Amino acid sequence: MRASEIFQAHPAPPAQGLPHPQTTIRAGISGFPSPAEDYVGRTLDLNQRLVKRPSATFFMTVTGDSMEGFGIQDGDTLVVDRSVNAKPGHILVALVDGEVIVKRYELLSGRPYLCSGNDRYAPVPVSDLDCQVWGVVRSVIHEFPV
């Protein structure tokens, strides 16, 4: 990295307040609403909502269609938290045979499986894999083209 392109280190993300209008925006013919009137008071911070524990939170980009049933599309951004202990029902990022994958962790008749959200891919028993949990997916960010 050149010093000229350094980026903010992530673990203590600065507050990125989204101005939250307390009064409804008046699109009046009578003139422009005063900006001061619309932006008094509180702000909302998406970091606060999505990043529960900054030191353990990582973002990742999804490739592939196997998780579409769970609302995870190709190109989406995952918010992954390593501080959460994986439980059945969680969507995980896991290291499987040297690859980094995202799957849902489920117990099927008492045995652990990695499941896809797509009928074309069958659940795989964890016992058949060289598998290690990397982190738990807390949320997915899907941006629409606008």
Place this chain on the structure above:
Amino acid sequence: MTYPMIGLVDCNNFYVSCERVFQPRLEGVPVGIMSNNDGCVIARSRELKALGVKMGTPAFQLQQWVSQGRIHLLSSNYELYGDMSARVREVLEEFSAGVDPYSIDEMFVRFDGFDDPATLDLARTLYRKVRQFTGIPVCVGVAPSRTLAKLANRAAKERPEYGGVCMLTGDDDETRHLLEQTELGDVWGVGQRLVERLAIQGIKTAWDLRCADPKTVRRRFAVTLERTARELRGTPCIEMNESDEPRQRIMTSRSFGRLTGELSELQEAIRQHAQRGAEKLRAQQSHTRAVLVFLKTHRHRQDLAQYSPSIVAELPEPTDDSRPILAAAQQALEAIYRPGYRFMKAGVMLLDLVDAHREQLSLLDSSGSAADRERSERLMSTLDELNQKMGRGTVRLGVPRQNAAWHLRCAHRTPRWTTQWGELLSVKA
């Protein structure tokens, strides 16, 4: 009198471990990290050390192993290492009674208010949590003094029976056993020349020094060695930056007289620290490869917003020239500064030091011409001389110009997984 315990948390093969968090295929295989311009090896995994590859080995000498797929060499990714280091620090902050970063991969933690069993318990928690939250493996050494904590850390790293955490109380059999097996050269702050002089007096192990009469040690050797002897008994008397050890990194930091959120005051502090650091660097005839800048808010003022960022800026080439060091430090500060926070402390660390007189340096690492370097050397020694004669800070550098002509070769750098939106880890669905 009993003292609160001090812990030393040391990340195992830190740069390589950072890379492995995001590239599982690098686990268990020999990995080396190269200097700027991919010149030589500056960090090694355990497996690469086992192959006999030394620090500073020129990368081209390893090219055959690389093409055979036997080893992996990566360009240094300081942006990633800086971010991961800050995460480790933050986990430690969350679970301990306070953290003092000692280098990018070593941090002292405080256990004030915990008794011994609770301290050991907490040390094990730190060991587990850092690994889980950040993916970085660490070892933890705990003792009443920094010198003993260093030794405890080494034991934790080298002896599997400790499970990564070793606590020495200073007066138990375990401490004695360990000190008896520790050569003096491995004690924090005891240099090679001292080792030889001490051997003549029959002082050969850390235990010998511990048992020597402190006053005699002071009279025959130096007050700093007396302090080391006292530290080995478990009496804390060496502050973090007082140790005489030949430095692998240089840190200059200070708390502000009062909390400040003024960018100009922070800039002035960082300027002073960077200059002072560069002077120390030249005094010990080293060059630095990267600059870490950190800020800290007052963690006990919970009424104030907390923000303790840090960041690493890589230098275009290893240098002891105040100007690029200052420029990098100022840019780093601007990148992490946020208004609205009141800071208690600011500091600058110079990382990955190399001997200024190593020949490879000029051949492999530098982009500038020999004449440029010579001119900068002359300027810097004049600067130091003036400051020495006329008092520190007589001649200071102004705000440095931006050097736009930095062209680094970093062909094998991994993506900046944690700091660039365009370079996130891709996960297969």
